[in-house]
Amino acid sequence: MATLMFRLERTRGLAAIFAVLGLFATILGFSLRGANLTGDLSGMTDPMMLSLLWTTPVGTVLALRIVGLNLLLVGLFLGRIGEWVSVLGGIIALFSFTQIGHISGSETALMDIALILHLLAVALWIGVLTPLYRLASSSTTYALAANVGHRFGVVASVSVPVLIVVGGYMGYQLVGSFTALIETVYGQALIIKILMVGGLLALAAVNKLRFIPALRLGDPVAASHLSKSIYVEWLVILAILGVSAVLTTNLTLPK
Numbered sequence: 001m002a003t004l005m006f007r008l009e010r011t012r013g014l015a016a017i018f019a020v021l022g023l024f025a026t027i028l029g030f031s032l033r034g035a036n037l038t039g040d041l042s043g044m045t046d047p048m049m050l051s052l053l054w055t056t057p058v059g060t061v062l063a064l065r066i067v068g069l070n071l072l073l074v075g076l077f078l079g080r081i082g083e084w085v086s087v088l089g090g091i092i093a094l095f096s097f098t099q100i101g102h103i104s105g106s107e108t109a110l111m112d113i114a115l116i117l118h119l120l121a122v123a124l125w126i127g128v129l130t131p132l133y134r135l136a137s138s139s140t141t142y143a144l145a146a147n148v149g150h151r152f153g154v155v156a157s158v159s160v161p162v163l164i165v166v167g168g169y170m171g172y173q174l175v176g177s178f179t180a181l182i183e184t185v186y187g188q189a190l191i192i193k194i195l196m197v198g199g200l201l202a203l204a205a206v207n208k209l210r211f212i213p214a215l216r217l218g219d220p221v222a223a224s225h226l227s228k229s230i231y232v233e234w235l236v237i238l239a240i241l242g243v244s245a246v247l248t249t250n251l252t253l254p255k
Contacts, residue, residue, distance in 0.1 A: 026065040061096045068093030094119045101248040114166040121163035133230040149212040180254035
């Protein structure tokens with residue numbers, strides 16, 4: 001029990017670290033947009049430029065993420081009720097992504113809902129990886145790792161199809177046609193992202209169907225394989241996030 005409590009505290013601390021990093025990245029991103037407006041770094045602290053940005057959707061995003069991430073942080077230290085506070089904060093932070101980017105220009109509530117569902121599924125996936133990796137890295141918590149992995153697999157049986165369906169829907173709405181998917185830079189970048197997601201799903205399937213069941217039977221070798229698989233998953237996820245950033249900030253939608 002003491003080991004479990006220690007692991008839970010470490011997981012809570014990890015969530016707090018990521019929330020603080022999110023706040024830092026949010027504020028830095030807002031300031032960098034000010035620099036983009038002025039053409040030099042002085043825009044990062046220029047009151048006039050930052051005030052102008054505050055009245056745009058960029059300012060709305062800043063406000064939503066600050067509120068959401070702070071709620072997430074506060075909830076981590078409020079006990080059981082804090083779990084719901086943190087969930088609410090996370091949803092608010094995710095909702096901010098509907099305010100800028102290509103989805104914001106669609107002007108349809110269905111696209112906003114699809115994006116939020118997509119991001120929730122992604123957040124759930126990313127959120128479990130580090131705790132699961134830590135549990136699978138210690139012989140004293142193999143059983144707990146197997147249990148967490150199994151429970152996540154049950155949840156993923158619902159969240160992954162949602163991820164695929166809403167991702168496909170958004171991709172179709174944004175690209176518009178198979179020709180645009182093949183012939184435009186945006187479409188080609190989207191294909192790269194889809195291929196990487198396919199690889200990620202393959203890794204997840206191996207974890208669910210092979211390593212987690214073996215770990216539940218007490219196979220220590222399976223724990224090592226699971227840890228290595230999660231490490232590779234992280235690398236693929238970082239690559240997917242990089243491509244997603246390029247898609248939403250540097251590339252224009254097919255016409």
